[in-house]
Amino acid sequence: MPRIPAPPLPKVLQPRPKRPGENDNGATHPLPIDAGITAVDWVDERMQLSSGLRWLLWRKVPRGVNWPYTLGSATLFAFLNQAVTGVFLAMYYRPDAASGAYESIRNINDNVFLGQFVHGMHKWGASVMIILIFLHMGRVFFYGAYKYPREITWVIGVVLLILTLAMGFSGYLLPFDQRSYWATVVGVNINAGGPFIGPFLSNFLLGGADFGATTLSRFYAIHMLLIPGLMAALIGAHLYLITKLGIAAPPWIKPHVAEDGDHAVVEAEV
Amino acid sequence: MPDRHRETKSKYTLDRGIPGAFEGETITRRRLINLWANGAGAVATAAFTLPALGFAIAPIFKRQEWTWQAIGTPADFTETTYATKVITITPGIGEAGNSITYVRKRNPAIDTEPEDQYNHWVALSSRCMHLGCPVRYVSAAERFICPCHGGVYDFRGMVAGGPPVRPLDRFYTRLNDGLVEIGPRYSVNSELQRFSPRFPGEPIDGIGQFLYPAQFDTAKKP
Numbered sequence: 111m112p113r114i115p116a117p118p119l120p121k122v123l124q125p126r127p128k129r130p131g132e133n134d135n136g137a138t139h140p141l142p143i144d145a146g147i148t149a150v151d152w153v154d155e156r157m158q159l160s161s162g163l164r165w166l167l168w169r170k171v172p173r174g175v176n177w178p179y180t181l182g183s184a185t186l187f188a189f190l191n192q193a194v195t196g197v198f199l200a201m202y203y204r205p206d207a208a209s210g211a212y213e214s215i216r217n218i219n220d221n222v223f224l225g226q227f228v229h230g231m232h233k234w235g236a237s238v239m240i241i242l243i244f245l246h247m248g249r250v251f252f253y254g255a256y257k258y259p260r261e262i263t264w265v266i267g268v269v270l271l272i273l274t275l276a277m278g279f280s281g282y283l284l285p286f287d288q289r290s291y292w293a294t295v296v297g298v299n300i301n302a303g304g305p306f307i308g309p310f311l312s313n314f315l316l317g318g319a320d321f322g323a324t325t326l327s328r329f330y331a332i333h334m335l336l337i338p339g340l341m342a343a344l345i346g347a348h349l350y351l352i353t354k355l356g357i358a359a360p361p362w363i364k365p366h367v368a369e370d371g372d373h374a375v376v377e378a379e380v
Numbered sequence: 381m382p383d384r385h386r387e388t389k390s391k392y393t394l395d396r397g398i399p400g401a402f403e404g405e406t407i408t409r410r411r412l413i414n415l416w417a418n419g420a421g422a423v424a425t426a427a428f429t430l431p432a433l434g435f436a437i438a439p440i441f442k443r444q445e446w447t448w449q450a451i452g453t454p455a456d457f458t459e460t461t462y463a464t465k466v467i468t469i470t471p472g473i474g475e476a477g478n479s480i481t482y483v484r485k486r487n488p489a490i491d492t493e494p495e496d497q498y499n500h501w502v503a504l505s506s507r508c509m510h511l512g513c514p515v516r517y518v519s520a521a522e523r524f525i526c527p528c529h530g531g532v533y534d535f536r537g538m539v540a541g542g543p544p545v546r547p548l549d550r551f552y553t554r555l556n557d558g559l560v561e562i563g564p565r566y567s568v569n570s571e572l573q574r575f576s577p578r579f580p581g582e583p584i585d586g587i588g589q590f591l592y593p594a595q596f597d598t599a600k601k602p
Contacts, residue, residue, distance in 0.1 A: 207473040299512040302579035305591040
């Protein structure tokens with residue numbers, strides 16, 4: 111049975127090697143840390159997760175990677191921040207257009223413990239995520255990382271960008287103050303300017319010809335269920351492709367010819 | 381028993397020595413079961429997807445009611461200035477469902493569009509025809525001005541400047557039991573011909589009326 115490797119403990123914590131002639135009784139008493147390893151082994155033998163985790167995390171990256179390479183992870187953490195704060199905001203928010211929505215946001219901001227903070231994390235985190243996603247896109251573009259064989263990763267990323275903007279649009283209505291209301295009216299009418307399909311799409315978004323009783327709950331469902339589910343699935347596909355295809359080297363790193371001259375090795379372990 | 385690995389010309393499973401769905405059938409059992417399993421999965425998926433989709437897009441096809449609401453007596457409205465009236469566009473959602481309309485008596489000297497039973501009073505929607513912000517009537521200038529992007533309309537609601545693509549929308553009006561009543565909204569082109577209500581930002585002169593077709597949920601004229 112394959113065991114997961116023991117954690118890299120510093121020397122002082124590692125069990126002392128036995129001296130010659132020392133009593134072997136100690137070996138029959140496993141160290142407390144072995145209990146954890148045994149439990150993890152028991153699960154891993156049945157789920158076989160450690161190989162996948164190794165595949166995902168302990169992979170080779172090219173020489174010359176730098177800080178801009180962390181922008182994708184930063185965007186991912188911004189998304190996770192939005193997901194976590196959003197779920198907890200949903201515990202207090204009421205998507206009721208007849209004054210309940212605005213009152214519930216006021217309650218979150220004024221009364222709930224840390225309410226203004228969590229609301230602020232969600233509100234400002236949205237802007238941070240938009241900024242980070244554009245910076246990430248710029249990094250990928252200017253480094254040429256979208257080229258073969260990573261075209262599909264790029265396309266999925268563009269879809270994620272569009273979905274993120276749709277999240278920003280649908281979330282803007284939810285506080286239901288004057289700014290939200292009129293921004294949504296204007297946004298839906300911009301959308302209606304698309305020929306043929308535009309008016310029908312706006313009609314679908316509003317749930318009728320005018321801003322109506324179900325418009326707010328419609329936007330709320332789109333904002334917290336429909337688009338986040340799609341985004342989570344696409345982020346999974348994005349990460350799978352990144353792991354599968356590897357990270358692109360920076361454009362200024364020249365392919366390194368191996369000692370045996372057999373083939374060019376672009377990637378080197380860092 | 382023929383050799384299974386050799387390509388056989390016959391399409392009958394019996395000739396090819398493999399189990400058929402039925403005796404002498406052309407379709408193999410494996411293929412039949414595959415079709416059944418995939419078909420059952422497709423039916424089960426469609427059984428919850430299609431009703432849910434229909435549920436979500438139903439409002440597009442639901443025809444609205446033609447309703448009238450009273451806004452005052454004929455004495456409330458003059459030919460020379462607009463009265464501001466609050467009407468309910470969507471009932472049941474409080475202030476968010478209200479809208480402002482500007483109403484005056486029809487003045488044959490300036491209102492050149494043909495008179496009929498529905499326009500003895502001119503009721504203009506406050507919704508700007510650029511992107512839907514609320515316009516306000518400035519009586520000193522006899523203009524409607526939009527705060528968002530600088531749209532300007534003249535006394536009759538025709539575009540006088542800025543980005544709006546068509547004159548202000550109007551409402552049907554009528555006299556009933558001595559009260560002025562207001563009906564559904566309709567859109568007008570630059571000759572003030574009536575069209576079913578469109579979203580702001582959609583021109584309906586020329587090709588625009590075809591690019592932005594009438595919606596299925598438009599209330600039917602009684």
